[in-house]
Structure formats: structure tokens, C-alpha cells
Amino acid sequence: MIASKGDKLMKKVIEIQHLSKSFGTHEVLKDIDFSVNKGEVVCVIGSSGSGKSTLLRCINLLETPSGGQIIYQGENILDNKHNINSYRTKLGMVFQSFNLFNNFDVLTNCLVGQTKVLKRSKGEAEKVAMKYLKVVGMDRYVNAKPRQLSGGQKQRVAIARALSMEPDVMLFDEPTSALDPEMVGEVLKVMKELAETGLTMLIVTHEMEFAREVSDRVVFMDKGVIVEEGSPEQIFNNPQNERTKAFLKRTLK
Amino acid sequence: MSIDWIISIVTDNWEMFLRGAWMTLLVAIVGTIFGALIGLLIGVINTIPKPDRGIKRFFLKFINAILAIYVEFFRGTPMIVQAMVIYYGSAQAFDLDLNRTFAAILVVSINTGAYMTEIVRGGIVSVEKGQFEAAQAIGMNHWKTMIHVVLPQVARNILPATGNQFVMNIKDSSVLNVISVTELYFQTKSIAGNNFRYFESFFVACVLYLIMTITISRILRYFEKRLDGPQNYQMMDDLTQIEGKKS
Ligand SMILES: Nc1ncnc2c1ncn2[C@@H]1O[C@H](COP(=O)(O)OP(=O)(O)O)[C@@H](O)[C@H]1O
Numbered sequence: 001m002i003a004s005k006g007d008k009l010m011k012k013v014i015e016i017q018h019l020s021k022s023f024g025t026h027e028v029l030k031d032i033d034f035s036v037n038k039g040e041v042v043c044v045i046g047s048s049g050s051g052k053s054t055l056l057r058c059i060n061l062l063e064t065p066s067g068g069q070i071i072y073q074g075e076n077i078l079d080n081k082h083n084i085n086s087y088r089t090k091l092g093m094v095f096q097s098f099n100l101f102n103n104f105d106v107l108t109n110c111l112v113g114q115t116k117v118l119k120r121s122k123g124e125a126e127k128v129a130m131k132y133l134k135v136v137g138m139d140r141y142v143n144a145k146p147r148q149l150s151g152g153q154k155q156r157v158a159i160a161r162a163l164s165m166e167p168d169v170m171l172f173d174e175p176t177s178a179l180d181p182e183m184v185g186e187v188l189k190v191m192k193e194l195a196e197t198g199l200t201m202l203i204v205t206h207e208m209e210f211a212r213e214v215s216d217r218v219v220f221m222d223k224g225v226i227v228e229e230g231s232p233e234q235i236f237n238n239p240q241n242e243r244t245k246a247f248l249k250r251t252l253k
Numbered sequence: 254m255s256i257d258w259i260i261s262i263v264t265d266n267w268e269m270f271l272r273g274a275w276m277t278l279l280v281a282i283v284g285t286i287f288g289a290l291i292g293l294l295i296g297v298i299n300t301i302p303k304p305d306r307g308i309k310r311f312f313l314k315f316i317n318a319i320l321a322i323y324v325e326f327f328r329g330t331p332m333i334v335q336a337m338v339i340y341y342g343s344a345q346a347f348d349l350d351l352n353r354t355f356a357a358i359l360v361v362s363i364n365t366g367a368y369m370t371e372i373v374r375g376g377i378v379s380v381e382k383g384q385f386e387a388a389q390a391i392g393m394n395h396w397k398t399m400i401h402v403v404l405p406q407v408a409r410n411i412l413p414a415t416g417n418q419f420v421m422n423i424k425d426s427s428v429l430n431v432i433s434v435t436e437l438y439f440q441t442k443s444i445a446g447n448n449f450r451y452f453e454s455f456f457v458a459c460v461l462y463l464i465m466t467i468t469i470s471r472i473l474r475y476f477e478k479r480l481d482g483p484q485n486y487q488m489m490d491d492l493t494q495i496e497g498k499k500s
């Protein structure tokens with residue numbers, strides 16, 4: 001069943017080796033080995049506090065890893081000489097709490113990174129922004145300020161903002177966890193459509209149905225380690241590890 | 254009869270009153286603007302991320318310590334004393350004869366800067382952490398994050414407190430009469446010294462101070478509303494409309 005994705009599995013977009021992270025004496029990530037391949041959709045599941053957000057935040061260096069390597073385009077970006085900011089433009093991040101820039105309207109939220117960081121011209125940036133605002137169905141709201149939008153709308157704009165940078169991989173940290181139940185669907189639908197376009201996505205989620213549907217691979221984390229990973233069929237229908245079984249039993253009731 | 258005295262004082266001295274009021278406004282406006290800039294600059298310097306070790310860390314800590322002393326000193330002493338120390342101190346120590354208006358603006362700016370530093374610090378703290386993280390996540394460095402995302406929000410956050418500081422400066426600049434700056438209090442004192450009608454002369458000064466502070470408060474409130482923008486947004490029905498709007 002992975003055969004159709006065979007060519008995609010060839011190229012690793014990001015590879016993590018022996019990644020560890022401690023807050024003080026609290027070891028939150030322990031010796032994580034993990035990679036995301038081009039065009040792949042990977043969902044990370046696990047109970048709260050298992051280190052999923054920290055893993056994502058270490059990947060785009062919002063947290064500084066305590067040890068290990070992050071390999072991007074053949075180089076370890078944790079080497080001192082590396083330009084963190086240009087690396088970050090290659091990763092799109094979608095936060096649980098949206099984090100749209102409050103001082104800008106919807107369109108400018110999608111422009112500012114393009115013009116100020118990527119140095120695209122205003123005209124080009126607008127074209128790109130409108131393209132992705134259309135993808136998430138928010139193109140009619142270009143003039144709205146974040147405070148005038150619902151949670152689901154904000155999250156869709158946040159996705160468009162990240163896509164506008166045209167990153168190599170999109171990171172989602174529980175994108176629907178802060179939403180009212182009736183708005184979860186609209187965001188998941190957008191993400192499903194994105195997954196179908198072949199976008200590389202790494203998604204932390206508690207939406208098990210969604211994970212089963214869109215993932216090429218599911219990763220189960222517990223207490224700072226990757227306990228088990230495999231195709232959605234393997235993880236959801238035939239988990240090997242006791243901890244995975246217990247977690248799924250709890251969540252799938 | 255007081256009313257008659259007030260009328261005659263105003264008709265005889267209106268020019269002096271107005272010149273005094275103008276000097277008060279000038280010192281307060283320029284002092285508040287420079288003070289706000291000082292506060293913003295120091296507030297931003299305080300947020301520069303410190304590396305774990307090395308010379309840059311030491312340097313930043315050193316700068317921050319000096320700035321902390323500046324804030325403590327000017328918040329912990331009365332402006333009337335600061336005026337004396339700066340004006341006569343520079344004359345004595347450096348043989349420097351400061352222009353009195355310049356000295357007045359200098360004192361108010363430095364004093365306001367110390368208070369604004371605290372206000373800006375609060376304004377930066379009240380910007381959600383997520384705003385910084387979202388800016389970093391699209392590759393903005395510290396300065397870009399500050400200039401494009403954080404400071405515009407800080408400016409909005411601190412506007413009421415800055416307006417408050419402005420109104421305080423209009424009133425407190427009266428202490429600058431000790432270095433003979435010809436602001437409103439100084440002028441009124443001269444007028445009253447000539448006619449010996451202290452109550453009536455200072456009553457006129459009172460009214461002028463009130464007119465200034467109330468007008469300024471109103472204007473600032475109007476600006477705050479303007480900055481918040483319209484309550485509603487316009488829906489775009491198709492792309493051509495946006496192209497039209499942008500060109
Ligand atoms: N900034 C921090 N300082 C200290 N501890 C933290 C910090 N961020 C996360 N942690 C701890 O790390 C652990 C993993 O957190 P997190 O990665 O957010 O888990 P998850 O996203 O899986 O719920 C938790 O025990 C949490 O308390």
C-alpha cells in the first residue's frame with residue numbers, strides 16, 4: 001500500500017537524529033530518531049504531556065534542543081554557523097492558538113513574511129497570498145482584522161500565512177484543539193485538501209479519525225520517546241506496543 | 254471685586270499668559286515625544302536576547318545595568334531637583350551655559366523617558382508570546398519581529414499611558430520655573446509680582462492649564478479610536494475589487 005508513495009519515500013525533507021530536550025532536569029524528549037519524507041503526511045499522536053509540541057518546536061528551533069542533530073538539505077542546522085532564520089522560512093508553522101498578527105488585516109498577515117523576509121515584491125506577494133487565501137476559503141476576508149474572525153477562520157488564515165512562504169514542510173501543532181467543535185470540521189477539511197495536493201505535512205493531532213484518513217504514517221509518542229510508528233492501518237488496527245494499545249483504547253473508547 | 258480684576262489682568266497681560274502657555278505646551282510636547290522615544294529604545298534594548306555566554310552577553314548585561322540605574326534615579330528623585338542639578342550642574346562642571354528652553358526640554362525628556370521605559374516594558378510584556386513565536390516561525394529576526402509585529406502593538410498598548418504622561422508634563426513643567434524657563438507658572442508669577450493680585454492671576458493660569466489638559470485628553474482619545482480602525486470589515490466579492498482597491 002505504500003508502493004504508490006514509493007518515489008516520495010526517497011527524499012527526506014527533515015531528518016532528526018538522537019534529538020533530546022530537557023527543561024532544567026526534566027527530560028522531555030529522549031533520543032528521538034525520526035524523519036519526514038517529501039510529500040508525506042505524518043501524524044503524531046500521544047497523550048498530553050508526551051512531548052509532541054516540544055518535538056515540533058525543536059524542529060523549527062522555537063526551543064533549542066539539548067542534544068542531537070537536525071539534518072536539512074544534508075546539513076546539521078544545529079551547527080553554529082547555520083542561519084536559523086532562512087531555515088525557518090522553509091518550515092511553515094501552524095499553532096494551536098493561531099497567533100495571527102493582531103496589528104495586521106488578513107491579507108497583510110500573509111504578506112509580511114514574504115515582503116520582509118523573503119524580499120518578494122509587493123505585487124508578487126499579493127498574488128501568492130491571494131492564491132493561498134483562496135485555497136483556505138478566506139479570500140473574501142482580506143480586509144478583516146484577526147479580532148473580527150471566528151477561531152476556525154483565524155486558523156485557516158494562519159494556514160494561508162504559512163503556505164504563503166511556500167515552505168518545504170508544514171508543521172501543525174494541534175490546529176483544531178482550541179476550536180469550538182462546530183469549527184473543527186472546516187479546518188480539517190482544508191488540511192485534508194492540502195494533504196491531497198502532495199504537500200509535506202507533520203501534524204500533531206488528537207483527531208484520530210482524521211489521522212487515520214490522511215496519514216501516510218502515524219507516530220505514537222509517550223513520555224518523550226517514539227514508542228511506535230507505522231502506517232495508519234498498522235497503528236490503529238494492529239498496534240504492537242502495549243502503551244500504544246492502552247492509549248488507543250482510552251482515546252477510541 | 255475679583256471678576257473686574259481678572260478681566261483687567263487678562264486684558265493687560267494676555268500676551269504674556271499666551272507666551273507662557275505656549276512654552277508650557279512646547280516643553281510638554283517635545284519632552285513627551287523624546288521621552289517616549291527614549292522609553293521605546295530602552296524597552297527594545299531590554300528585550301535583545303542574551304546569548305548564554307561570551308562578550309556580547311557581558312556587554313548587554315552592562316548596558317542593561319546602566320539603564321536600570323538611569324530609570325531608578327529619575328523615577329526616585331523630584332523633577333524640580335533634577336532641573337537644578339542638570340542646569341546648574343552643567344554650568345559648574347562643564348562651564349556650559351545651557352539655553353533655558355533647551356534645558357527644560359532636556360529635563361522633561363529624560364524624566365519622561367524613565368517613566369516611559371517602565372510603561373514600554375509593560376506594553377511589550379502584554380504582547381502575547383504567540384506573536385513573537387509566529388514572527389520567528391516565518392523567519393523574522395529579533396529586529397524585524399520588533400519593528401513589524403511587536404512595536405506597533407506596543408504603541409497601541411501604551412498610547413493611553415503616554416497621553417497620561419503628556420498631561421502630567423503639562424502640569425509638572427511648572428516646576429521648571431526654578432531655572433527661569435518662561436513657562437506659564439513663571440509668567441504668572443511675574444504678572445502677579447507686578448500687580449500683587451496673586452489669587453486672580455493664578456486663577457487665570459488655572460483656567461489655561463485646564464484648557465490645555467482637557468483639550469489634549471480629548472484629542473488623544475480621538476486618536477485611540479482612530480487607531481483601532483473600523484469596527485466592521487468589508488467582504489470582497491471577487492479579486493478585481495481588491496486589485497482596484499490596491500491600485
Ligand atoms: N517551556 C517549558 N518549560 C518547562 N517545561 C515544559 C516547557 N514546555 C513543555 N514543558 C513540559 O514538557 C512536557 C511535554 O510538553 P509538550 O511537548 O507540550 O507535550 P504535548 O504537546 O505532547 O502535550 C510536559 O511535561 C511539559 O510540562
Ligand SMILES: [Mg+2]
Pocket residue numbers: 052053054174
Ligand atoms: Mg502540545
